[in-house]
Amino acid sequence: MITAALAAKIRRIDISTRKAVREAVAGRWHSAFKGRGMEFEEVRPYVPGDEVRTIDWNVTARTGEPHIKVFREERELAIVLAVDLSGSLRYGSRGRLKRELAAEAAAILAFSAVTNNDKVGLLMFTDRVEKWIPPRRGRGHVLRLVRELLAFEPTGRGTDLGGSIDELARALHRPSVVFVVSDFLSQGWESPLQRASLRHDVIPIIIEDPAEFELPRAGLVSFTDPESGAERIVDTSNGGVRRRFRDAAFAARDTRDRTLARTQLEAVRMRTDDADLVEPIVACLRRREERRAR
Amino acid sequence: MLSAISFLHWPFLLLLPLAVAPWILRHPRLRRVAAIHSRGDILSSIPPSFRARTWWLSPALRSLAIALVVVSLARPVLTNQDSQVFTEGAAVELVVDRSGSMNAEDFTIDGKRTNRLNAVKRVATNFIKGGEGLDGRASDLVGLTVFARFADSISPLTTDHDFLIEALHGTQVATEASESGTAIGDAVALGVERLRDAMESANRDGQERVKGAALILMTDGENNAGDTDPMSAAELAKTLGVRIYAIGVGTRGYAPFPSRGLNGRTYYQQQAVTIDEELLTAMAEATGGRYFRATDTDGLAKIYEAIDALERTRIEQSITTFHRDLAVQGFRLGGRAFPAILMLAAACLLLDSAVAATWGRRIG
Numbered sequence: 291m292i293t294a295a296l297a298a299k300i301r302r303i304d305i306s307t308r309k310a311v312r313e314a315v316a317g318r319w320h321s322a323f324k325g326r327g328m329e330f331e332e333v334r335p336y337v338p339g340d341e342v343r344t345i346d347w348n349v350t351a352r353t354g355e356p357h358i359k360v361f362r363e364e365r366e367l368a369i370v371l372a373v374d375l376s377g378s379l380r381y382g383s384r385g386r387l388k389r390e391l392a393a394e395a396a397a398i399l400a401f402s403a404v405t406n407n408d409k410v411g412l413l414m415f416t417d418r419v420e421k422w423i424p425p426r427r428g429r430g431h432v433l434r435l436v437r438e439l440l441a442f443e444p445t446g447r448g449t450d451l452g453g454s455i456d457e458l459a460r461a462l463h464r465p466s467v468v469f470v471v472s473d474f475l476s477q478g479w480e481s482p483l484q485r486a487s488l489r490h491d492v493i494p495i496i497i498e499d500p501a502e503f504e505l506p507r508a509g510l511v512s513f514t515d516p517e518s519g520a521e522r523i524v525d526t527s528n529g530g531v532r533r534r535f536r537d538a539a540f541a542a543r544d545t546r547d548r549t550l551a552r553t554q555l556e557a558v559r560m561r562t563d564d565a566d567l568v569e570p571i572v573a574c575l576r577r578r579e580e581r582r583a584r
Numbered sequence: 585m586l587s588a589i590s591f592l593h594w595p596f597l598l599l600l601p602l603a604v605a606p607w608i609l610r611h612p613r614l615r616r617v618a619a620i621h622s623r624g625d626i627l628s629s630i631p632p633s634f635r636a637r638t639w640w641l642s643p644a645l646r647s648l649a650i651a652l653v654v655v656s657l658a659r660p661v662l663t664n665q666d667s668q669v670f671t672e673g674a675a676v677e678l679v680v681d682r683s684g685s686m687n688a689e690d691f692t693i694d695g696k697r698t699n700r701l702n703a704v705k706r707v708a709t710n711f712i713k714g715g716e717g718l719d720g721r722a723s724d725l726v727g728l729t730v731f732a733r734f735a736d737s738i739s740p741l742t743t744d745h746d747f748l749i750e751a752l753h754g755t756q757v758a759t760e761a762s763e764s765g766t767a768i769g770d771a772v773a774l775g776v777e778r779l780r781d782a783m784e785s786a787n788r789d790g791q792e793r794v795k796g797a798a799l800i801l802m803t804d805g806e807n808n809a810g811d812t813d814p815m816s817a818a819e820l821a822k823t824l825g826v827r828i829y830a831i832g833v834g835t836r837g838y839a840p841f842p843s844r845g846l847n848g849r850t851y852y853q854q855q856a857v858t859i860d861e862e863l864l865t866a867m868a869e870a871t872g873g874r875y876f877r878a879t880d881t882d883g884l885a886k887i888y889e890a891i892d893a894l895e896r897t898r899i900e901q902s903i904t905t906f907h908r909d910l911a912v913q914g915f916r917l918g919g920r921a922f923p924a925i926l927m928l929a930a931a932c933l934l935l936d937s938a939v940a941a942t943w944g945r946r947i948g
Contacts (some may be wrong), residue, residue, distance in 0.1 A: 378622035479714035510946035515624020538626045
């Protein structure tokens with residue numbers, strides 16, 4: 291069911307990302323992901339505006355007419371968005387939920403992909419695979435994906451990041467680009483991520499919220515853990531409690547970052563108070579480009 | 585004064601389990617979850633502050649309030665029974681034979697052989713103070729006269745029963761030859777005299793505080809001393825309205841009498857028991873009393889029970905009952921003042937609100 295609010299949201303994401311994608315992402319998209327191998331498709335007469343570099347001098351000499359070589363990308367690229375919908379993403383202290391942030395980020399990636407005529411697939415998971423939409427091309431398909439991202443109600447609450455990645459890797463027949471959008475707050479995802487990256491181009495996108503590191507000062511708060519449902523009354527104004535929380539949260543983040551570093555994957559970090567989501571994606575693409583150039 | 589709390593509508597007490605509701609309603613499934621946090625794992629690992637640890641204050645106060653309201657519904661009343669007991673005491677004179685023959689050991693106390701006087705002391709004590717199936721004669725005037733050859737008034741009629749029992753236990757069997765004899769007539773006459781004195785002084789100003797007089801005569805022999813004919817004494821008793829309960833103490837046939845040999849050892853001699861039962865019966869019946877024969881301690885106790893029942897004093901109780909509805913009226917219990925129960929419930933709720941607005945103020 292598409293409510294008016296949901297439709298408006300999809301439109302907003304579409305418009306805002308379309309512009310950003312055209313301006314910032316588009317040029318880098320393929321160079322960031324694609325191999326250099328281009329497949330020759332045909333030779334056709336030169337029309338003004340064609341790249342002069344692509345003129346096929348042999349054919350031009352033979353025919354007396356300027357001809358150019360047209361290449362096709364060696365393989366069509368499939369982008370897969372693996373989006374974590376577990377309970378811990380149903381949280382956000384700054385304007386949007388982590389889940390919404392994840393959906394927006396995934397939407398930007400999906401629109402970027404479709405703008406570049408790539409296929410986009412979507413995997414939504416919690417402690418199980420909630421929904422798998424195989425990669426397809428086309429703007430209509432992407433709009434459907436965005437709708438699913440925003441409106442899908444998962445049945446599970448927990449997180450099984452590793453298992454979901456393993457399942458995704460099994461489902462993908464061809465090497466693909468896999469964006470793993472998650473808060474990485476679970477355990478046991480390191481080796482599945484590494485396994486998947488042997489065959490696929492895996493890019494973790496880490497979703498964070500500032501309040502996950504610094505408790506808001508709100509006196510006594512009865513917090514419910516969205517995944518376990520456990521309840522805990524926390525004195526958020528208590529200095530000792532705040533300090534302990536901060537220390538533990540940063541320690542957990544350091545552990546996670548070290549684990550990610552071991553996988554040698556290029557991660558993108560996003561926070562719910564980030565205004566510009568395109569920028570970190572562009573930065574990531576740029577880094578990949580540079581690495582490729584080297 | 586008797587205080588008791590009772591519940592007039594006690595079935596409401598079945599609602600008491602409602603008091604656990606505040607705890608059950610805290611369950612996350614039954615509540616709108618107000619605040620969630622994705623790092624529940626970290627939050628759970630942090631030791632809670634003191635403030636967070638007092639979370640139970642609110643549900644506890646609410647539980648207490650509910651419990652108090654339920655108790656109030658059950659309508660507790662404090663019943664103060666102010667009972668005044670008007671007893672009409674009787675006057676009882678014990679006339680105890682202490683002649684040499686009372687040494688005969690044909691009675692037992694707690695399985696041990698003992699002499700008649702000890703058995704009499706034991707049972708008479710129970711009769712006066714209560715115990716071993718007897719209620720005691722708390723409101724009675726009791727006096728003691730002992731006799732052998734001569735009759736002695738040991739204690740005038742008194743309500744100081746402790747003193748009387750002490751005097752009774754101080755009584756020794758007469759062993760002197762000069763004392764040997766059994767002056768039943770003198771003793772009864774003396775006892776009746778004492779009764780008359782006591783009743784006269786008790787009922788002096790026209791009030792009948794002491795109603796009924798009884799003389800309990802315990803003897804094991806025949807009247808063989810004294811100046812007063814036993815039947816004359818009985819007539820005297822009858823004239824004064826004193827009932828004589830005569831108890832013949834001693835087994836039937838022969839009883840073992842201890843006597844000290846020259847070497848200091850105690851020998852027992854079997855001697856015939858001679859109780860002038862005809863005389864005793866006549867004396868008792870002449871005065872409207874009864875004659876009993878006690879052959880052992882149990883029998884003696886039973887006789888006292890019978891006398892106790894016959895000479896039951898009339899007890900009048902006027903009971904004034906005050907009810908206090910504890911739900912709405914303050915009360916005193918165990919020397920402490922308590923406010924009305926509903927007030928307490930209201931105070932709990934008020935305190936809960938105060939705590940919830942300050943110290944326990946909480947989101948979610």
